[in-house]
Amino acid sequence: MTAIGGAATVRRMWNFSAGPAAMPLEVLERLRGDLVDLDATGVGILEHSHRGPTFERVLEESMRSCRTLGGIPEEYEILMLPGGATLQFSQLALNLLPDGATADYPDTDVWSAKAIIEARAAVRANIAVIFEGKRFHYDHVPTLGEMTPTAxxxxxxxxxxxxxxxxxxxxxxxxxxxxxxxxxxxxxxFGRPIDWRAHGLVYAAAQKNFGVAAMTLVVIRRDLLERTVRPLHTMASYAQHAKAGSRLNTPPTFAMHAAGLMFKWMIKEGGVEEFARRNAAKAQLLYSVIDSSGGFYTGLSQRPCRSDINVSFRLRTNELDSRFAAEAAREGLDALAGHKDAGGIRASMYNAMPLDGARALQEFMREFMRING
Ligand SMILES: Cc1ncc(COP(=O)(O)O)c(C=O)c1O
Structure with a gap:
C-alpha cells in the first residue's frame, strides 16, 4: 500500500485485479487534470469533439506512441475499436472466416473457450477445437505434438x-x-515482445496494460484488411474502421487518450523489453514461495508455461483461499481472489504493478504460511 502526500492523502492499495487493473499514479493524476482542462484548451477530454483538432492530435499521438512502443511494422494497421475483447471474438470471425471454411482454435482457458462460442454464434463455419485444455484443468498450453493444425x-x-x-x-x-x-x-x-510478422492479427482489451475499459486495440496486416469474406454492416467491418481512422462514429475518446498516456509512460519507463524483465522478476518472487512451500501453495499451471503476468495458485482448502484473500486485503493487497471458474488465488501483475507490490505480496505469502502452515 502506498500513501501519497499532497493536499489530500490518498490511500492506494496494491491492486492485483485482473482487469480493469492498476494504473500508474502519474498517469491517473494527469488524467485527473485533463478531465477539466486538456492542454490549456479550457475544455476537458470528455468534452472535446471527436472531430475537433485537439482530439485529432490526441488520437494521432496515441496511435504513433502505440506503434513506437510495440515496434509495430508499417504493413500493419492499428485500429482502436469500441467494445471489449469479447466483441473481437465474433468480429474477427465475421471479417476473416468465410462461410464453410475452417478456423483452428486451441482451447486453453476461459477466454479462448468464450472466443470459440462467439465465433460459432457469428458465422456458419467450422470452428475446429484442435486442443481441449479443459481436460487438463487448463494447466498447460499445447505442445507441438498435442495439436494438429488444419491445412x-x-x-x-x-x-x-x-x-x-x-x-x-x-x-x-x-x-x-x-x-x-x-x-x-x-x-x-506490451508486457513482453510480440513477433508481429508471425501474426495476421493481434488484439487486446485496453483495461489491463494500457488503460480504460471499453476500447480494444486491433493490429491487423493490411492485406487481411483488404480481404472481404462477406458483406458486413459498417461497425463490424475492420476495413471501414481503418478507412475512417478508427472514428467511424463517436469513439471512446477518453479511453483513446488514456491509452496514449499509458503508451508514453511505458516508453519512458524503458519499453516492452524492460517490462518483460520486470514482469519476470515480479512473477519469480511469487513462484519461488509457491515452489518452496512444500505443498502449502499449489500453482494452477505447469512450470514450463507459467505466466509472468497472472500468477494463479490455491491453498489446501477453499476456506484457506478465502481467508488468504480477506487477510491480504486488510494488509493492503487487493483483489487476490481467483476467477470464479478457477477458484483459488490469482495475482495479476501488469506493467503498472511495481516490484515493491510483488515484494509485499511475497512477504504476506510467507507470513500467512508461517501462521497457518
Ligand atoms: C485474455 C482475455 N481475453 C478477453 C477478455 C475479455 O475482455 P473484455 O472484458 O474487455 O471483453 C479478457 C478479460 O479479462 C481476457 O483476459
Missing part, C-alpha cells in the same frame, strides 16, 4: 497469455503453412 484453415486463433489459469505460450503456436495466426494478447500486450 488451408482461414486462421489459427490462440490466446497468448491465459488470464485465468495463468499459463502462456513461450513462443506462438505453429499453424499449418500459410495460415495466419490470430492472437488474443489482452493480458500481456
Amino acid at each position: 488451408g484453415a482461414a486462421y489459427l486463433h490462440y490466446c497468448s497469455n491465459n488470464t485465468v489459469h495463468g499459463t502462456r505460450y513461450s513462443t506462438p503456436p505453429r499453424a499449418a503453412p500459410g495460415v495466419p495466426l490470430v492472437c488474443d494478447a489482452s493480458s500481456e500486450i
Whole structure:
C-alpha cells in the first residue's frame, strides 16, 4: 500500500485485479487534470469533439506512441475499436472466416473457450477445437505434438497469455503453412515482445496494460484488411474502421487518450523489453514461495508455461483461499481472489504493478504460511 502526500492523502492499495487493473499514479493524476482542462484548451477530454483538432492530435499521438512502443511494422494497421475483447471474438470471425471454411482454435482457458462460442454464434463455419485444455484443468498450453493444425484453415486463433489459469505460450503456436495466426494478447500486450510478422492479427482489451475499459486495440496486416469474406454492416467491418481512422462514429475518446498516456509512460519507463524483465522478476518472487512451500501453495499451471503476468495458485482448502484473500486485503493487497471458474488465488501483475507490490505480496505469502502452515 502506498500513501501519497499532497493536499489530500490518498490511500492506494496494491491492486492485483485482473482487469480493469492498476494504473500508474502519474498517469491517473494527469488524467485527473485533463478531465477539466486538456492542454490549456479550457475544455476537458470528455468534452472535446471527436472531430475537433485537439482530439485529432490526441488520437494521432496515441496511435504513433502505440506503434513506437510495440515496434509495430508499417504493413500493419492499428485500429482502436469500441467494445471489449469479447466483441473481437465474433468480429474477427465475421471479417476473416468465410462461410464453410475452417478456423483452428486451441482451447486453453476461459477466454479462448468464450472466443470459440462467439465465433460459432457469428458465422456458419467450422470452428475446429484442435486442443481441449479443459481436460487438463487448463494447466498447460499445447505442445507441438498435442495439436494438429488444419491445412488451408482461414486462421489459427490462440490466446497468448491465459488470464485465468495463468499459463502462456513461450513462443506462438505453429499453424499449418500459410495460415495466419490470430492472437488474443489482452493480458500481456506490451508486457513482453510480440513477433508481429508471425501474426495476421493481434488484439487486446485496453483495461489491463494500457488503460480504460471499453476500447480494444486491433493490429491487423493490411492485406487481411483488404480481404472481404462477406458483406458486413459498417461497425463490424475492420476495413471501414481503418478507412475512417478508427472514428467511424463517436469513439471512446477518453479511453483513446488514456491509452496514449499509458503508451508514453511505458516508453519512458524503458519499453516492452524492460517490462518483460520486470514482469519476470515480479512473477519469480511469487513462484519461488509457491515452489518452496512444500505443498502449502499449489500453482494452477505447469512450470514450463507459467505466466509472468497472472500468477494463479490455491491453498489446501477453499476456506484457506478465502481467508488468504480477506487477510491480504486488510494488509493492503487487493483483489487476490481467483476467477470464479478457477477458484483459488490469482495475482495479476501488469506493467503498472511495481516490484515493491510483488515484494509485499511475497512477504504476506510467507507470513500467512508461517501462521497457518
Ligand atoms: C485474455 C482475455 N481475453 C478477453 C477478455 C475479455 O475482455 P473484455 O472484458 O474487455 O471483453 C479478457 C478479460 O479479462 C481476457 O483476459
